[in-house]
Amino acid sequence: MTAADRVYHIIKQRILNGSYAAGSYVREAAIGEELDYSRTPIREALRRLVSDGWVEAIPHHGARVVSWTQHDVEEVFELRVLLEPQVVRRATKRISEVQISTLSRFADQMEILCQQDDERAVDEIAVLNNQFHAELVTAADSPRLQRLLETIVQVPVSRRSFHHYTREELLGSMQHHREIIRALQHGDGEWAAAIMRAHILAARIAQMRQKQPANKVEVDHRFSKGLLIS
Incomplete structure (x- = not known):
């Protein structure tokens, strides 16, 4: 898997198990520091998560876990x-x-x-x-x-x-x-x-x-x- 693939699956799994609660923000900087990745694969992963309906892009705030x-x-x-x-x-x-x-x-x-x-x-x-x-x-x-x-x-x-x-x-x-x-x-x-x-x-x-x-x-x-x- 690419770095973006790894980040995608890690974030998605955390959404699934409740580590990232509905309505919470997934912060690029925190993910990068924790996983030791640059922002490029993290941003690519977040774009995919938005496209797949797991998170939503909030202007000037970042990526937020979709609430249902x-x-x-x-x-x-x-x-x-x-x-x-x-x-x-x-x-x-x-x-x-x-x-x-x-x-x-x-x-x-x-x-x-x-x-x-x-x-x-x-x-x-x-x-x-x-x-x-x-x-x-x-x-x-x-x-x-x-x-x-x-x-x-x-x-x-x-x-x-x-x-x-x-x-x-x-x-x-x-x-x-x-x-x-x-x-x-x-x-x-x-x-x-x-x-x-x-x-x-x-x-x-x-x-x-x-x-x-x-x-x-x-x-x-x-x-x-x-x-x-x-």
Whole structure:
């Protein structure tokens, strides 16, 4: 890894474990002094963290860990459970064989990564999961649904979910992907919608399990630029 990669992963892990609390500032000078890095890799890492939704750039103040209240997270999942089943319901009537093959490839890659006990593997699963859900939205062919989801679903919430999954929950999420694919192959929209609903509800349980002080969730996982991960 490059120096910027190392700084990125260190800061992100501290956000995940609560060392950097929601609303706190990540100071370049303090990180540089502690890790003995110049400001260049630290700034690059912070730019990536902003892009990925872990921190936000506050003019004249620096990088601040994104804050989410428990209410915010609950509301996101309430809206997802209404919208995403409709996405797969529409997709069953419109999806192509090529798109089903793409979904199967993403599912294969995620299942391989599930065999690795590594934080980076979890991050890769989250990226692939975003791609899986994005492919479903494309197949649904509904610009309105896509715009709604891109507005509602935020990166940190979904990434957070994967880091909070138990091993059993992670494997269950992978099984949901496979069953959604089978429902799509059979053209059964209600089956696909039912599994997607279960998929999102399971992600909500994993996310909301965390007890947060002052009604705040630890900002740790991944759709301010795309779809939520579950």
